Amino acid sequence: MLTFALGAALPVCAQSTKAQLEVSETIFSLATALNACGYNAGLDNSLPVRQVVRSEVLQTTRRSPEAAASLSAICQFQREHRPAEAGRDIPQYVSLALELGDPPAFTPAIPESDLPPDAAHVQGVVPLLQKFYQAADLHEIWLKHQAEYEAQVARFHGPVAGAITGTDLYLKMPFTSYAGRRFIVFLEPMLAPGQVNSRNYADNYFLVVSPGAGNLEDALRLRHRPSGAEAHAKLETPGAALGIHTEGAFGAIVSLRFRVAGE
Numbered sequence: 001m002l003t004f005a006l007g008a009a010l011p012v013c014a015q016s017t018k019a020q021l022e023v024s025e026t027i028f029s030l031a032t033a034l035n036a037c038g039y040n041a042g043l044d045n046s047l048p049v050r051q052v053v054r055s056e057v058l059q060t061t062r063r064s065p066e067a068a069a070s071l072s073a074i075c076q077f078q079r080e081h082r083p084a085e086a087g088r089d090i091p092q093y094v095s096l097a098l099e100l101g102d103p104p105a106f107t108p109a110i111p112e113s114d115l116p117p118d119a120a121h122v123q124g125v126v127p128l129l130q131k132f133y134q135a136a137d138l139h140e141i142w143l144k145h146q147a148e149y150e151a152q153v154a155r156f157h158g159p160v161a162g163a164i165t166g167t168d169l170y171l172k173m174p175f176t177s178y179a180g181r182r183f184i185v186f187l188e189p190m191l192a193p194g195q196v197n198s199r200n201y202a203d204n205y206f207l208v209v210s211p212g213a214g215n216l217e218d219a220l221r222l223r224h225r226p227s228g229a230e231a232h233a234k235l236e237t238p239g240a241a242l243g244i245h246t247e248g249a250f251g252a253i254v255s256l257r258f259r260v261a262g263e
Contacts, residue, residue: 020184021160023149025142026106027097027208029133030125031190032057032141034093037075041090042192045212049148049189053141060136070132077125083118092118093125094197094208098186100126103133116201152187152211160185187211 036057061068096119101107185207193212
């Protein structure tokens with residue numbers, strides 16, 4: 001997992017904002033499997049790496065019966081576990097991925113009984129993902145494109161750090177004041193641009209963002225979908241006071257920071 005600390009000087013508090021901007025092989029693996037099962041949302045506006053990875057997985061499944069069979073099992077599982085509201089299908093897997101450990105085991109980081117309801121609904125995909133990860137050699141595909149992921153982390157670092165710093169200045173209470181809490185923004189190009197998933201599990205605050213092929217401002221103005229465990233507080237006047245975007249990824253970052261401050 002690649003991690004960048006998000007830090008900027010805060011003259012009001014004389015401290016630093018500390019959060020994390022990351023990419024995750026676990027999220028990549030599950031998102032890649034979903035793409036291989038026909039998840040096409042936002043494909044035309046995605047970064048080129050998404051289509052390249054899809055093509056590489058397709059080639060692997062064509063030449064490897066084991067990879068094809070393991071993928072088929074995941075696709076069948078997805079069909080059998082689609083929620084009534086179609087828009088909640090992919091987010092439930094995002095919720096699960098956030099609570100899984102590193103591949104190839106993908107061991108849940110918390111007891112299965114403590115998983116959020118949407119993640120628990122699809123936790124049966126884990127042993128299927130383990131098989132697909134090995135059969136399709138997803139680790140090699142991940143390593144092949146890791147530099148592209150790192151480039152996206154570098155691209156987003158300044159703007160995301162600025163959004164967090166702005167809320168710290170407004171609150172006069174930097175995130176470093178909250179011992180034991182984590183605030184992490186994950187970037188995952190294999191998901192659809194135009195949607196941000198926010199989650200709050202115990203003392204952990206997560207955003208999962210998919211950068212698109214447009215410019216950076218457009219990529220950050222994504223439609224925020226707080227499905228699964230409701231993670232964010234609605235942002236009203238603070239965003240205007242901060243002079244930053246209150247929509248999409250910026251809005252999700254700001255609203256999550258206000259939720260942390262309110263707990």
